[in-house]
Amino acid sequence: MKQLTVFIENRMGRLEEVTDILSKNNINIICISLADTSEYGMLRMIVSQPAAACEVLCNSGFSALLTDVTAVKLPHHFGSLKKLSGLLSSNSIDISYMYALTSGDDAAIVIKTSDNEKAEALISEEYEILGASKVYNM
């Protein structure tokens, strides 16, 4: 699954510009993550049409790129995230970052690891991995 990453400097109205371009192109934002860094930040999003979104943003002068990430459905009970992180750490896979994704009554996360392929293989034995086409249409 592709995540859209956009570089934005910390300036009034920058986020609005990005979201304006996406909305004018009928691109839906499924989920989003942005940290409170000081001068610039990376806006990470799962969107309905990642390739088209990346293209329109680049054409508007933004720095944007697509990154491979994994969406995992997690049961809504104690310890499920603990179990997932234990599974990755015991196999020496680093978690670069993760953020939440709503998925009906269940919880889900978007995760980027040091080895997405290996992580997906491991995770899929215990959890449901949400496919790109499913997530893009949420």
Place this chain on the structure above:
Amino acid sequence: MIWAKEETLSRQEIEAIQLDKLQKVVARVYEKVPYYREKMDAIGMKPEDVKTLDDLKKLPFTTKQDMRDTYPFGLFAVDKSELARIHASSGTTGKPTVVGYTKKDLDVWSECVARLAVMGGATKEDVCQICFGYGMFTGALGLHNGLEHIGACIIPASTGNSEKQIMYMKDFGTTLLVATPSYALRLGEVATQMGLNPQTDLALKTALVGSELMTEPMRAEMKKLYGDKLVVTQNYGMSELMGPGVSGECTELCGMHVNEDHFIAEVIDPVTGENLPAGEKGELVVTCLSKDAIPLIRYRTRDITRLMYEPCKCGRTTVRMENLSGRTDDMLKIKGVNVFPSQIEEVLLNTEEIGPHYEIIVDRKNHTDILTIRVELAPASMTDDYKALEKIKLKLRGSLRTMLGLDAIINLESPNTLQRFEGKAKRVTDNRKK
């Protein structure tokens, strides 16, 4: 090709011409310009006291302030009826500096520009697009007349409307571009944004850049954009002295040849005013030998360079001035360290992860100077990794510390967010002066 025989004379022959012209011009300003006569009388000097070229040192300097004090025509040595044209500097602070030309002055000007256009690779076959602002500024008409003089075809495109500029370039088959180095880079960017490949879709062979400082990395950036075959040379001049035409680089790229039969170049210590030995870096001082309308004597250019008298591989024997390393008035003093914006630019242009545009901001907080540099992330360096971006910043900070001995705050921004300039770039904001 060498345009004029005056470019290959022996030192002795050059100096003989210079002395003869110097004696005449000093006698003329003494007679015609009260301002000069008063200055010379004040130090007890008469035109006859100029017996050798060395005696030039005894003459008083002329400065920009002198031009302001005598605004508009006080330094003119001809009657207004003799004038064929008037130009003026932009005059961002106070009154503009006004210069005039007789018909003969305009001919000398064309000749001077023709020489440096030819040494930069121009030929009569060239289609020359002039992207300097036409108007009171000397740059556009100076290059215009000089290139016309060698028989080339001129497109007086002026500045602005970059898309249209690219259209002319492509449709008219422009082979030679005249622009500031930053606008030449900007045009390449615009061409790329328009979906063109500047290397294959344009016929550009030569760029004659001027009116602002070009650093070596900027030249390299231009060649990267337009293709390695592009010959980029810069030329030097200022409206007070004539406009473009004082000196220019030949294709050997080892400094700018001064048109010595029309100008005498000296280098002085900007603080003491003493002449420096050949080869030492200091402020360039120029005397106009061939101008009738406003022949300035020992004009302080405020540009920092050094002079090289060794003959050049190109066959010219005229003295070369090293490509400028800044202006005495551009120099910033940050935490007591002398900093030229060109030094910062060199570091930025050598860092491939960021683009060529930048802005320098100097603030003072709690009595401490703070240097902030805004730069753009190069599109190819875009990443999803904060650590990689921090690494770029650290690398840049390290290179700046090596070059300047100062720590700077780096502000990383998206491509195309910093201001682009079509004329002279204004990239320094010194908030300490506010």
